[in-house]
Amino acid sequence: MATTPLFRRIDVAPAYQKVADAIEREIINGRIKPGEPIGTEQQLVAQFGVNRSTVREGIRVLEEGGLIRRDSSRRLQACLPRYNKLATRLSRALILHEVTFRELFETSMTLEVASVEGAVERATDDNIAELARNLERSAAVVGNPADLAELDAEFHVLMAKASQNRVLQLAREPAAQLFFPTTEMIVGGVPEGGARLVEAHRHILDAIKERDKEAGVLWTRRHLQDWRRGFEKIASLDRSVEHTYMEHAYAARQ
């Protein structure tokens, strides 16, 4: 272990990977800033001294990784990886691992409570205004499960944003993407479900305004418990997310 090696580890990565790595390094260490152009494929060909097909494979890797994107005219530029895209991939991974709604629920409870605590502490006037607008719109569509579910998801995104904690925002996203689509099924299946949802949101928003952490946590827990009770009426918490979605997708299609 302590002997100094005679030879350096030789690099056997394929060329397209090296192209991707080279560009990634420039972005990560800030020499290329988000929004700045990377150059045309032809220029990259010239710089790296490899074929255009090879460069293109490298580009696809970075594009999928979210580090570069093509602007309106398809020119390459560096970009800040959007959480959302990454979160989508994670959600997909969760589905493939056949996680259960119990796992999803438990984790979401933890993360939503943390969100509301952060929001109570640090929400700005803008955050509160956004939440209020969302609440208004929710109240207006209380009888429409599809719209209400969408606004519910947005409410929780706004709450995480109000916590001013980007790590938390990111951490909750994958679970939320799987969790909140079920709201539609539940609100649609439980009478008074919509009204209870809006009422919970209203109490949560009030708590954030009043900087009342206790109340915020209390109503967030109630809100999620409501979800859980509703969910258990239509499915089992211990079935995998994949199967449950599959069944409901079929049911909706018939």
Next chain:
Amino acid sequence: MATTPLFRRIDVAPAYQKVADAIEREIINGRIKPGEPIGTEQQLVAQFGVNRSTVREGIRVLEEGGLIRRDSSRRLQACLPRYNKLATRLSRALILHEVTFRELFETSMTLEVASVEGAVERATDDNIAELARNLERSAAVVGNPADLAELDAEFHVLMAKASQNRVLQLAREPAAQLFFPTTEMIVGGVPEGGARLVEAHRHILDAIKERDKEAGVLWTRRHLQDWRRGFEKIASLDRSVEHTYMEHAYAARQ
């Protein structure tokens, strides 16, 4: 909105993207199971009726997304996306977004507490044995900050695993990847830091064994508070993760 459209939205995605999507669909809905071969590039060329370069671009997308991989002989096969790879991407995104250690600390506190609660409730004998082995090894290297930091990270991974909640395991990973590398700096910089760390782990493990949630949470909080106190001696919580790492990387290199 209610009028039925005359034409279906025409599909203008590039061919390599459609190739990727087509393969992805087969994997997601289970027609190709993890571990099963996708076929050779030549076969895909024949099936999709596009050029090999196009197929290869599509393959790169899926490979980067973690949905397919190449086995030892470079043949394509479907695979379960490894959390770890995705988590690494997320960590990178966090760095680029210049999150602060305060955000990281807050979220980690939430998630580690949730982990220990889950572990206290549901840890199996195997989980406990793994944690015990880790603790033993930690005690043996208490004076070596680098090794101890690595074992500390592993301890927390094992704790999350013991919670039996894969969503939680996934959610904590990106933050943990950024959070725990700092342990080395801290343990190295604070006398008795290593001993306190091992002691905290021991109490946490005891709590898990005794199914004592209060104690588990208490010692987990203390453990992380220790980290925080140590961190504040060497850096500011409100600086970005990127900058702090940069500085310490430079400092270590000199």
Next chain:
DNA sequence: AAACCTAGCTTTGTCGGACAAACAGATAAG
């Protein structure tokens, strides 16, 4: 002079074909 249009250049997406290196499987040698 300002707005508009058109032709030409650039860039991307795709294609066909090619070849060396690595590899798997079959076959021959010990």
Next chain:
DNA sequence: CTTATCTGTTTGTCCGACAAAGCTAGGTTT
């Protein structure tokens, strides 16, 4: 039965080509 060799496959890379879409500059219209 093991080891070495041979042979077709497969991947990684390269070359050259072309159509479509976007950009640019110059000329045209109002």
